[in-house]
Amino acid sequence: MTNLTRALLGASALCTVAGLAAAQETTLTIATVNNGDMIRMQGLTDDFTEQNPDIALEWVTLEENVLRQRVTQDIATNGGQFDVMTIGTYEVPIWAGQDWLAPLDNLPDDYDVDDLLPSVREALSVDGTLYAAPFYGESAMIMYRTDLMEEAGLEMPDSPTWSEVMEAAEAMTDKENDVYGICLRGKPGWGENMAFISAMANSYGARWFDMDWQAQFDSEEWNATLTDYLTLMNEYGPPGASSNGFNENLSLFQQGRCGMWIDATVAAGFVTDPDESTVADSVGFAQFPNKEGLDNHGNWLWAWSLAIPASSNSTDAAKTFVAWATSKGYTELVAEEEGWRAAPPGTRTSLYENEEYQEAAPFAEMTLNSMEAVDTQQPSVQEIPYTGAQFIAIPEFQGIGTAVGQTFSAALAGQMDAEQALSQAQSQTQREIDRAGYTD
Template sequence: MKSLRNTALGLTLGIAGASFALADGHAKELTIAIVNNGHMINMQKVAEAYTEETGVKLNWVSLEEGVLREQVTSDTATGGGQYDIINIGMQEAPIWGAAGWIEPLNFGADYDVDDMLPAMRNGLSHEGTLYAAPFYGESSMVMYRKDLTDAAGVNIADNDSWDNVKAAAAAIHDPDNGVYGACLRGKPGWGDNMAFITTVVNSFGGAWFDADFKPTLDSDEWKAAINFYVDLLGNYGPPGSEGNSFNEILALYNEGKCGMWIDATIAASFLTVDGVAYAQSPNAGNPVGANWLWAWAMAVPAGSPNAAESQAFIEWATSKDYIKAVGNHPDFGWGKVPTGTRASTYAIPEFQAAAPFAAAEMAAIESAAPEATDIKPYVGVQFAAIPEFPEVGSAVAQEMAAALSGAKSVDEALEAAQAAADAIMSEAGYY
């Protein structure tokens, strides 16, 4: 798709308000596009009570991450009207809000927008206006099997060096017994493999673009980072890693096949194996940008005929009461509440008791650095907050997957990635 600059286009749930109804007396229906991650899937069950109390029927469209981004972007950009509520993130929300693609969100005083973590609120706003409400927020961290590292006599420290982390992965790697030293994202997509890869590049001192927004994928920093990534995952990762992203690795981890996983902090809510320990993300000398910042959020496409009902649902689904509803739900409990959005969540005693990862998650979120720096001229950690980035990131993602699979050498993949990114940015008029 063309860039924006080139495109012409009462219970424990705390549900408030009366039922929304159509003129003929039938309940209003909302179609919601969500990513097929655990917290979003759980919401479908919790929200059954919302329908019972308000009469609003909820139609869920659950999609894999990359597919969701493509479909939601296309539908929203063209005003297709397929969805009343959409899952988007920090890359899209400020840009789409500024372009008028999504509606500003205005909630009541009880919602307590000031309870929202500043990193999440700022990342989903444009010029102080909130355009998407965070359903859950995350940074990234190391999740490792301490029983395996202890048995191997190795340690993983907070903000460890990549060399030490690689040595730990080698020590616990035991493929004959079905355990791989490191499970990392390899599936191509700007929010899939490139989310993790970009943090590695950042930690080596690299960036997506220079001060003139020319791509820098042919730099020494990118070459060092990608060679390290391919070597680490190629030697100590599971076969077929070029097809693995969040959900695939979560399944592998819970099957006991991963000794270490560096990924979204939110994954800790869904780990079922014993003995997991947590550490802040490693780096190769530059800790700034070594851990990402993201939120899966909910927004209303501009011009939606059901905007009022949609905003009411989002207000409920991202509220303190929703978090309590999940914590008290017989199918879920406090260890499964959406995290990374509200300060008040981390003060709930039941959550603290059920979430041994909470302190590490909060530390990662608070240390994430999306602001522009001397190294990078753009906002964003694992992405660049410019309209062209999804196209650039997707093109580069394919090349990095080719390098990981062995279809191309690292040098060949980076050369092709640089050419693709340069063509996109040049056509967009940056230089």
């Protein structure tokens, strides 16, 4: 055999090995939301690929409303576009009940499913089987500027009323210097402005439906909720608020332009990050407000979670990724790279028992208390035929909530008043709930 023949044979063998390796590599397509925690996770995936060189990752990162639309369409049509989806506590029980999600059984022993916070684990399970793994969990609370409160001569109670919030918003507003007393969600969407407004309505004693599935937007409680929301935003909020969602308000608060921001507890790690927030050293926290005379703070429960659609052809590889991204090891990786304050909150008991985390995260206790206070079975003080907190746990809510969110956002933009918006929401909601057969 000549040297040339040997060289050709060797090259052929190498090509064959390379071809087999390429053929054995699995590519996972992951759909996720464009928020800070998910962006951070993408930046740390070298750790995963080093441990799993046979699994490649492709990311589809989308704005929240677009993500929900894309993954819902894909899974409902068995499209198979994604191997891992970022979804929430609303979708999991509904989609699992339709056999659209792969069960997350046989996770590694060191994953420690029992360490997941009970409320979050229950929300992501059906008949005791986990169908999504929580990346981070949250409730809602007030984040406020301690320096502006001090300048205004006010103190924020640990458990304020809406009247006290209104007073503080007025006192901290300084429009000449581009500082606004309060920032709230205005961008339309069932998980955007309606997440906040539904929670606020719960705290005002309102409900979406009575026990006969009759819409309740014509009630005094809803009128008070929307009227006060529009007053807060129009009098003391930033301009263009009807376009502001979580990310936009986070940016405004970090820039020092909001006296208060009432939103997801997960934001606390970002507003206290000295590398990102100009007001990191002057942020305080308080419970979600309640209406005077009502002991109901309107807390919500949400977890952005990773789930595997049943249509995926790479279930085992997808499960390997999900286990990595939601593990104790990932939490420790974040702490090592960016400090314990940045660890994904609201998913594991062990995190809240960690003294290093407690010391680094002054918001830890408030987050845990807020999450543990949520009653998804009875979020309103009135009788209701549904469950949920900032959403209604029925398949039709995605469409109904988005429609009502568009109406309320239009009211915020000045296109109609509160009475007109509530009347429109009433007819929109009742028409759809009747069409779905709930009132039969």
